[in-house]
Amino acid sequence: MDLTLLYRGPLASCDYDCPYCPFAKRRDSRAQLDADRAALERFTAWVAAQDGDRLSVLFTPWGEGLVRSWYRRALVALSRMPHVARVAIQTNLSCRTGWLDDADPATLALWCTYHPGQTPYERFLARCRDLAARGVRFSVGVVGLPAHLPHARRLRADLPDHVYLWVNAAEGHTYTDAEAAVWTGIDPLFGYSRTPHRSAGLPCRTGESVVSVDGEGTVRRCHFVPDVLGNLYDGSYRAALRPRTCPLAVCDCHIGYVHLASLPLYDTFAGGVLERIPTPAALTHPPRAPGAAR
Template sequence: MDLTLLYRGPLASCDYDCPYCPFAKRRDTPAQLRADRQALDRFTTWATHQTDDTLSILFTPWGEGLVRSWYRRALADLSHLPHVRRVAIQTNLSCRTDWLTEADPATLALWCTYHPGQTPYDRFLTKCRDLAAKGIRHSVGVVGLPDHLDHARRLRADLPGHVYLWINAAEGHTYDDASAADWTALDPLFPYSRHPHRSAGLPCRTGESVISVDGEGTVRRCHFVKAELGNLYDGSYREALKPRACPLAACDCHIGYVHLETLPLYDVFAGGVLERIPTAVARAAG
């Protein structure tokens, strides 16, 4: 079976405090961090022994995972497993990058977000260039707020040409055609992010070949549908996997709507769905 897993454990702490972030950040206690580490170790052990399947794994923590050693170790270890096709994580790239020498660059990938005001621009850009020099697959993006436009333009000019710069529509922000054109000039795929996608009753790969997993091993079709399909560790989720329509009215997050079968995004991002790298960009880099 080819299975894509979106893993989100209990980690909620972040070293950034972005005012536009929709998630309530907190500082995890030592006990909470231990629980997160144990949950991740359990998931990594499960994935290591799941040799009858081909796995693609995206870590989508509420907080910042790569400042924690157990996330860096998990990514490096999983990247060397022959049955893991891709392992990726969403990150603000505030961590050091020397650990990447322990990972397999053919399998590991990073989905990086630049947050103006949270880190010096030159520091972030230097790390992006280091990723490119190490041959690490990565995309880089910015939240599409008006105050971020000049930052995004500067980033596009300074990044290597083969690195895809994506723009996320800011939650609750409305884009007129002129402002949308500004963002689309930087990211030709911005129109997919500009408006929520109608999804009610439409076929989606989540719940069939894509699942969401939390720290307890509870399996849901995606992060946005709360109905449980079973548990990862007792295998009860397996019998629930089947084609199914989306029960929600709309989907407005890339990690959700990218899996809608009514959108062409599996072709647009073929080979780079988890790390958000379009096929055309990947070919140019190759």
């Protein structure tokens, strides 16, 4: 079986204080951190035992995972498992990168976000250049707030040409066509993020070949649909895997709508769906974003 797992454990603490994030500077207690570590170690052990399946894993923690040693260990271990096709994590890239020496760069990838005002620009850029020198697959992005525009332009000019710079539409922000054109000049695929995608009744790969898993092993089709499919650790989720349509009116998050079969994004991001790396051709001739709610 080929299966993609979107894992989100109890971790909810972050070392940044972004004004647009509800988890900014949130602190987990020692007990909460211990619970998160135990949950992640259990999940990693489960993946290791599934050597008859082909698995891909994306960690989408509410907080920042890579400042925690157990996430770094998990990524290294998973990257070395022959039945794991890809393991990636969303990160602010605030941690040092030496731990990557032990990982398999053919399997591990990073989805990095630059948060202006939270870290010196040159430090973030140096980390990106270090990743490139190590041969690590990674994308870089920013939130499309007006104040972030000069930072995004600077990043695009300074990053290696092969590194994709994505732009996430800011939550609750409406973009005029002129504003959207400016952001599209930086990220040719910004149109997919600009407005939510109508998804009700449309086929989606979640619940069939993609599932969401929490720290207790509870399996749902995705992070945004609360219905439970079963549990990872007792295997009850397997019987529930089947083709499904989306029950929600719209999907407005990349980790959700990238799996909509009605969108061409599996071709656009072929080989890089989890780490948000599109094919070079997709950036040269980006597909039009169909079905976006207006």
